[in-house]
Amino acid sequence: MRFSPRLPLLLPLFALPVFASASGCGRSAAENKTIVADAAPPVSVKLATVQMLKVPRTLTLSGSLIGAEEAQVAAGAAGKVLATHVERGSVVKKGALLVRLDSRIVEAQATEAAAQVASLKAQQAQAQLDCQRTEQMFAKGAISKADHDRAMTACETTKWSVSAAQARKDMTAEVLRDTEIRAPFSGLVVERFVTAGEYVRPDSRVITLVDVDNLRVELTVPEADVAQMRPGLTVEFHTSAGDGKLVHGRVRYVGPSVRKQTRDAVVEAVVDNAGHDLRPGMFVTAELSLGEQSLPAVPEAAVRAEGTLRHVFLVMSGRLEDRLVQVAETRGGLVPVVSGLKSGDQVVTDLTADVRDGARVR
Numbered sequence: 001m002r003f004s005p006r007l008p009l010l011l012p013l014f015a016l017p018v019f020a021s022a023s024g025c026g027r028s029a030a031e032n033k034t035i036v037a038d039a040a041p042p043v044s045v046k047l048a049t050v051q052m053l054k055v056p057r058t059l060t061l062s063g064s065l066i067g068a069e070e071a072q073v074a075a076g077a078a079g080k081v082l083a084t085h086v087e088r089g090s091v092v093k094k095g096a097l098l099v100r101l102d103s104r105i106v107e108a109q110a111t112e113a114a115a116q117v118a119s120l121k122a123q124q125a126q127a128q129l130d131c132q133r134t135e136q137m138f139a140k141g142a143i144s145k146a147d148h149d150r151a152m153t154a155c156e157t158t159k160w161s162v163s164a165a166q167a168r169k170d171m172t173a174e175v176l177r178d179t180e181i182r183a184p185f186s187g188l189v190v191e192r193f194v195t196a197g198e199y200v201r202p203d204s205r206v207i208t209l210v211d212v213d214n215l216r217v218e219l220t221v222p223e224a225d226v227a228q229m230r231p232g233l234t235v236e237f238h239t240s241a242g243d244g245k246l247v248h249g250r251v252r253y254v255g256p257s258v259r260k261q262t263r264d265a266v267v268e269a270v271v272d273n274a275g276h277d278l279r280p281g282m283f284v285t286a287e288l289s290l291g292e293q294s295l296p297a298v299p300e301a302a303v304r305a306e307g308t309l310r311h312v313f314l315v316m317s318g319r320l321e322d323r324l325v326q327v328a329e330t331r332g333g334l335v336p337v338v339s340g341l342k343s344g345d346q347v348v349t350d351l352t353a354d355v356r357d358g359a360r361v362r
Contacts, residue, residue, distance in 0.1 A: 042362035043354040047315060050345040053297035055328060055336045058287040059228070061267075063219035065239075065282045067210035068270065069185055075200040077101055077178035083196055086207070090189040091276070095182050099194060099206050103179035110176050113169035120165045124158040131155040178202075187211040188276075210280050217249055217269045219286055226265045228290055229254045235269040237286035239278065247271055247278070251288070295328065295336040302347045303327065303335050312341065313348040315361055320348065322357035 079101035086098050134151040137143045191208040194200060217237065221229055233251040249271035258265050269286075271278070303325075304311040314321045325340030341347070348355055 042360040043320075043352075044362045045313075045315070045320070045348045045355065046350045047346045048299050048302060048349045050296045050298055050337075050341050050343055050347060051334075052294045052343050053331065053334055053336055054292050054294050055297075055331060057290040057293040059221075059225055059290055060285065060287050061219045061221060062283070062285050063217055065215045065278055065280050065284060066218050067187070067212060067280045068214040068216055069187065069211035070280075071184055071209050072205045073098065073181065073184065073207040073209055074202065075099075075101065075178070075181060075204045075206050076202055077106070077175050078201050079103070079106070079179060079199070081194050081196050081198045081200060084192060084194065086189045086192065088189055088192055091212075092183045092187065092189060092209075094184070094186045097180055097182055098189075099181040101179040101181070101200065103176055106172065106176045106179055110169070110172040113165065113172045117162065117165040117169050120158065120162045124162050127155045127158040181206055183209060185209070185211055186213060190280075212273055212276055212278075212280065215271050215273045215278055215280065216252075217271060217284060217286060219267045219269070219288075220262070220264045221267050223258050223263045223265070226254075226258060229265070229267050229288075233269075234289040235271075235286050236289070237284040239282050239284055245277070295338060296341040296343055296345070297331075297334040297336045298341065298347050299349050300330055300333050300335055301351070302349045304351050312337075313351070313355055313357075314341075315346045315348070318361055320355060320357060320359045320361060 081099060082102050083100045084098070085100070086092060086096075092098070131151055131154075134143065134148055138145075138148040187209045188211075189207060190210050192206070193208075194204070194206045200206065217235060219235075229251065231251050231254060235249040235251060237247055237249075238245070239247070249269040251267055251269045253268040255265040255267065298312060302312050304313075310325050310327050312323050312325055314323055323340050326338040328336040328338055330336075
């Protein structure tokens, strides 16, 4: 069998693609992308210069709504519940009747105390007349000094007996008033713990009442931001259960210390709730206004949104660079950029399909 002398010459030709492929594998992804970008024609873009924009400086915090006042209303007297006048969810005014207790025994005691006062006052009046006669007789020498002193002591004793009886009458009247349990302030009945027929003691809890006309927003502030807190700061928030209405309030109370376990402080703001749209216990995400700050800003058309990410394209050394940025709320067609840009950067404002990372700029 004879071999062709040309066969060895063909071997290097077959090997050339292999070597070329091996050379391509040695390049980085960035180099390959640059080669692809260089192969594509340059793109024509419209540019805008990043400018500084004054925007409100805010701090986002989470918290919950609580009542401006909240009370576990106690019975104040002992007795059987005759009737309840409110249900859970009832809105009541200050002084409204909540629960009525059986007052028959207390009424009898009040009548007895009043009669006792009247009787002692009559005795006091008679004692005063006796004392006047005794003084006249003692002045004439008709009675001894001992009889005179005994009469004066009786007059003084009668006076203090009337005072003690009056005090008992006042206490009985107070207990009688307590048999009608009334709202200590205007608010919402959150819970009712008694019903007709039950027996309560003076310290028994009968109603949970919360003032919902004004609510407090209780916010937790991280230790790093506590120094910026002060009364009077503006608070704005939405509730997840609301209609999207923005609620405004002002900081009234700043916690005096940082809690050891959570390394945060409690800040409370007061909000008006005259329409009762908000309820205690609602979770809120609030923003506190801390003044103004200057941030780089770009036209709204210069920002490309991909899910939760925001991209802008800068011109760097004749090429486009895709830059991830963190943005704030758009204001007047300009998007403030919290991080990722600086003043003077050139950004693309017409984000066409040809605008991509690494592309050459015409």
